Amino acid sequence: MKVTVDKTKCIGCGACASIEPAVFMINPEDGKSQADQNNxxxxxxxxxxxxxxxxxxxIVIEE
Ligand code: SF4
Structure with missing residues (x-):
């Protein structure tokens, strides 16, 4: 399964990082979420x- 974050849509609310911090983190550079595919x-x-x-x-998920 592939997980990516569309940074043009993300508003940096942090909900994804709260739910799954091993995958999602807010990048301090741009204040938007990014997904670590390795996790x-x-x-x-x-x-x-x-x-x-x-x-x-x-958050875009591709099976
Ligand atoms: S990708 Fe995460 S931080 Fe960005 S808007 Fe969605 S839930 Fe909020």
Whole structure:
């Protein structure tokens, strides 16, 4: 499963990082979330939850 964050949509609310901090972190440089693909394996459900909670639909999941 591939997880990416569309930085053009992300508003940096931090909800994704709260749900799954091993995958999502707010980049201090731009204040927006980024996903660490290396940590997705085994955390797919949390990534999907983060995507469903994101208020602007910025988390893109590809199976
Ligand atoms: S939940 Fe969505 S808007 Fe909020 S920081 Fe994560 S990707 Fe950005």
């Amino acid at each position: 997705v394996a085994g955390r797919e459900d949390a990534c999907k939850e983060a995507a469903s909670v994101c208020p602007v639909g910025a």
